[in-house]
Amino acid sequence: MPHPKTRHSLIVRLQDERNDQAWDDFVVAYEPFLYRMATRQGVPERDVPDVVQQVLMAVARSVEGWSDDGRDASFRRWLSTVARNVVIRFMTRERRQPSGGGGTSVIDLMKNVADEPAASERHRYDHELIVWAAEQVRSEFLETSWTAFWATTVDERRVADVAAELQITAGSIYMSRSRIMARIRGLIQDIME
Amino acid sequence: MATSAHNCDANLLHQLLQDSLSEQQEQWLSEHLEDCQQCRSLLEQQAGGVSEWSHVRDVLRSEIRLQVDRPAALRSTLLPVDRSSLGEFPPVSAELNIDDFAVDFLQPSDRTDVLGTLNDIEIHSVIGQGGNGIVLKGLQPELNRLVAVKVMAPQLAASAAARMRFSREAQATAAIVHPAVMPILTVHSDGQLPYLVMPYVDCETLQQRLDREGALSAVDVLRIGQQVAEGLAAAHAQGLVHRDVKPANILLEKGVDRVMLTDFGLARAVDDGTLTRTGIIAGTPQFMSPEQARGDAVDTASDLFSLGSVLYAMCTGRPPFRAETTYGILRRVTDDSPTAIPLLNPAVPVWLSGYIGQLMHKHSEQRLASADMVAETLRGGLAHLQQPLTRPLPAALQSHHVRPWGRLLLVAVCATVAIAAIVFRPKGPRSPENTGQSGTQASVAAESRVSDSPTDSTAATNPSAAATLPEAATQAWTTSLDEDLNQLSAEADTLLSAPLFAE
Numbered sequence: 254m255p256h257p258k259t260r261h262s263l264i265v266r267l268q269d270e271r272n273d274q275a276w277d278d279f280v281v282a283y284e285p286f287l288y289r290m291a292t293r294q295g296v297p298e299r300d301v302p303d304v305v306q307q308v309l310m311a312v313a314r315s316v317e318g319w320s321d322d323g324r325d326a327s328f329r330r331w332l333s334t335v336a337r338n339v340v341i342r343f344m345t346r347e348r349r350q351p352s353g354g355g356g357t358s359v360i361d362l363m364k365n366v367a368d369e370p371a372a373s374e375r376h377r378y379d380h381e382l383i384v385w386a387a388e389q390v391r392s393e394f395l396e397t398s399w400t401a402f403w404a405t406t407v408d409e410r411r412v413a414d415v416a417a418e419l420q421i422t423a424g425s426i427y428m429s430r431s432r433i434m435a436r437i438r439g440l441i442q443d444i445m446e
Numbered sequence: 447m448a449t450s451a452h453n454c455d456a457n458l459l460h461q462l463l464q465d466s467l468s469e470q471q472e473q474w475l476s477e478h479l480e481d482c483q484q485c486r487s488l489l490e491q492q493a494g495g496v497s498e499w500s501h502v503r504d505v506l507r508s509e510i511r512l513q514v515d516r517p518a519a520l521r522s523t524l525l526p527v528d529r530s531s532l533g534e535f536p537p538v539s540a541e542l543n544i545d546d547f548a549v550d551f552l553q554p555s556d557r558t559d560v561l562g563t564l565n566d567i568e569i570h571s572v573i574g575q576g577g578n579g580i581v582l583k584g585l586q587p588e589l590n591r592l593v594a595v596k597v598m599a600p601q602l603a604a605s606a607a608a609r610m611r612f613s614r615e616a617q618a619t620a621a622i623v624h625p626a627v628m629p630i631l632t633v634h635s636d637g638q639l640p641y642l643v644m645p646y647v648d649c650e651t652l653q654q655r656l657d658r659e660g661a662l663s664a665v666d667v668l669r670i671g672q673q674v675a676e677g678l679a680a681a682h683a684q685g686l687v688h689r690d691v692k693p694a695n696i697l698l699e700k701g702v703d704r705v706m707l708t709d710f711g712l713a714r715a716v717d718d719g720t721l722t723r724t725g726i727i728a729g730t731p732q733f734m735s736p737e738q739a740r741g742d743a744v745d746t747a748s749d750l751f752s753l754g755s756v757l758y759a760m761c762t763g764r765p766p767f768r769a770e771t772t773y774g775i776l777r778r779v780t781d782d783s784p785t786a787i788p789l790l791n792p793a794v795p796v797w798l799s800g801y802i803g804q805l806m807h808k809h810s811e812q813r814l815a816s817a818d819m820v821a822e823t824l825r826g827g828l829a830h831l832q833q834p835l836t837r838p839l840p841a842a843l844q845s846h847h848v849r850p851w852g853r854l855l856l857v858a859v860c861a862t863v864a865i866a867a868i869v870f871r872p873k874g875p876r877s878p879e880n881t882g883q884s885g886t887q888a889s890v891a892a893e894s895r896v897s898d899s900p901t902d903s904t905a906a907t908n909p910s911a912a913a914t915l916p917e918a919a920t921q922a923w924t925t926s927l928d929e930d931l932n933q934l935s936a937e938a939d940t941l942l943s944a945p946l947f948a949e
C-alpha cells in the first residue's frame with residue numbers, strides 16, 4: 254500500500270466510529286486502484302501520489318453530503334458512488350486538459366459530485382475497474398493459467414486446442430479460468446461493497 | 447476416466463472457487479470436468495453469470511484494441527507473454543549432493559558405518575535436507591550422546607547475512623530454556639560451513655504429520671497447540687518474536703506427547719526496529735501475519751496470528767491461505783478471510799474454530815492478549831474435551847466470546863450473489879461453452895450455499911474428533927445457520943436494491 258499513513262490525516266473525524274472503520278477499509282481497497290487509474294490517465298509518475306490524495310480528499314470532503322438511508326452499509330455504498338463520480342470527473346478533465354503538473358483542484362473534483370454521470374462515462378469507469386482487477390489477479394496466478402484463461406475466454410479458442418498447445422489438461426483450464434473469473438469479481442466487489 | 451454423472455458434487459465446485467479443495471479433490475475434479483458438461487456449466491455460472499463473463503471479455507478485448515494507441519508506459523500488463531517463453535520457468539533450487547557434501551565438508555573416518563566426522567561428532571546418516579541446508583544424525587562418542595547437526599547450505603554460507611542469521615538463531619535459542627523449545631547445544635559459525643548441534647530426538651515435523659494424515663483430532667489440535675503456545679510464551683518472555691511459526695518448525699516427538707518449537711533463525715528482539723522490512727522475504731507466507739506480509743513492524747501478536755494459522759491447518763489439513771504464487775498468498779493473507787473451518791471439517795468444535803478466528807484477527811490489536819493466556823485457554827479446552835462433566839469449558843471459549851465464522855461467510859456469499867446482479871450490466875448472452883441463463887445466477891449461488899451446510903458437507907471428517915464433539919456445539923452451529931440463511935435473503939434484498947451501477 255503506497256501511503257497508508259496519509260489516510261487518517263485526510264478526513265475530518267466522522268461522528269460515527271463505525272464509519273471511521275468503513276472509511277479506512279474503503280481507502281485500503283480503493284487506493285491501489287487510484288494509483289493505477291492515475292498512471293493510466295497519463296499523470297506523470299511524480300504527480301501520481303498528489304492526484305490520488307486529491308481524489309481521496311474530494312471524496313472525504315463530500316462526507317457532508319451523506320445521509321443515512323437506514324439500509325446496511327449505507328455509508329460504504331455512498332462512498333463507492335461518490336468515489337466513482339469523483340474519478341469520472343477526474344478522467345473527463347484529464348482528457349480535456351492533460352495535467353502537466355497535477356493541476357486538478359479538489360474543489361473542481363467535488364463539483365456536481367451528486368449528479369449521475371452519463372452512461373458512456375460510467376462505462377469508462379467500469380472499464381478501468383475491470384482492467385485494474387484483471388491486472389491484480391494476473392499476478393496471483395501462474396503464467397500458464399493466465400495464458401489459458403486469455404486464450405479460451407478472451408480469444409475464445411477451443412479448450413482442447415489450448416490444452417494441447419500449453420501441454421496441460423483441459424480440466425485444469427476449466428478450473429483455473431473460473432478461479433480467475435471469480436477472483437476478478439471478488440476484487441471489484443471489495444471496491445463496490 | 448471412469449467418472450460419471452452421478453458423481454457430480456456441486457459443493458466441490460463452490461469449494462474450488464474458495465480455494466478450499468485438497469489436492470486429491472482438485473485432481474478428481476479436474477478429470478471429472480473433462481467428462482461432465484453439466485459441472486462445467488455449473489462451475490462457470492458460479493464463477494460469474496453469463497453477462498459477467500461476456501462483460502469481462504469485452505472489456506479485456508477492447509483494452510487490447512485501445513492499447514495500440516497508447517504509449518507503452520500506459521498499457522496494461524494483461525496480455526500473456528509470448529508463448530515461446532512459457533517453458534522458461536525459474537529452475538528449482540538444486541539440492542545438495544550428499545556424496546560431494548561428505549567429501550568436501552566432513553573429515554574422512556576409518557569406520558565404514560560412518561559417513562565421516564565433524565570435529566568431535568561421528569556422522570551416521572542424513573535426517574533431512576532442504577534449500578537452507580542439511581540435517582545430519584551423529585554421535586558424540588565422548589559424551590555417548592546422539593545429536594542432530596544442522597549444517598548451512600554452501601550457497602547460503604557465502605552470504606554474510608545468512609551466517610549472521612545462523613548465529614542469531616543460536617543466541618536467541620540459548621536464551622530460552624523451556625521443554626517446548628528445542629535447545630541448541632553448540633554453534634560453529636565461523637567454519638567453512640556453519641553448523642548447529644542439537645540433541646537428537648526421534649521426531650517428525652507437524653508438516654510431515656499433516657501431509658500424511660490430513661486434519662488432526664480436536665484433542666491433538668489442543669494438545670499440540672497448547673505446547674506451541676507455551677514455547678512461544680517462553681520466547682516472548684525473553685523479548686523475542688519467533689516470526690516463523692509454521693508446521694515445518696514444530697517437532698512432534700515419536701511415542702510421547704512432547705512438542706517442540708524450533709528454528710529461531712528469524713527471531714528478532716521485539717524492539718529491533720531496523721529489521722522489520724526484511725519480513726517479506728523472511729518467513730513462510732502461508733503462515734505469516736498480515737502485518738508481516740505487508741512488511742510492517744511485527745510484535746508478539748504476529749506470532750499469535752501464525753499460531754492461529756497452524757491451529758487452522760491442524761483442524762482442516764490445509765493452510766488457511768493458498769494461491770499459486772507467493773504474491774497471491776501474501777494478498778490473501780492481508781485481504782481475505784480463510785474458508786470457515788466448519789465447512790472444511792464439521793467435526794471441529796465451534797468454540798475451537800471461533801477461538802482460532804480470534805487469533806487470526808487481521809488487526810493485531812484485536813487478537814488475544816498473550817501466548818501465555820492462549821496456552822492456558824487451550825489447556826482448559828483440552829481438559830474439557832477429556833472430562834466434559836467435571837471440567838467446564840473455559841470462559842474464553844464460551845460462545846459469547848467467539849465470533850462465528852458462519853456469519854462472516856454468509857455475508858460474503860450474499861454479497862457475491864448481489865454483486866453479480868449489480869456490477870455487471872447484462873449485455874448479451876455469451877459465455878464460453880455455457881448455456882446457462884444469467885437470471886438463474888443468484889438462485890444457483892444461494893442453493894450452493896445451502897448445500898454447504900455441515901450435515902451434508904463432503905469435507906473430510908475426523909472420526910476421533912467427531913466422537914468428542916459436544917452435542918450442544920452441533921446444535922449451536924445448525925441454529926446459527928438457520929439465522930444466517932434468513933439474514934442472507936434479507937441482505938441480498940438490500941444489496942440488490944442498491945443503486946450502484948444499476949441501469
Ligand SMILES: [Zn+2]
Nearest residue numbers: 451454482485
Ligand atoms: Zn459432473
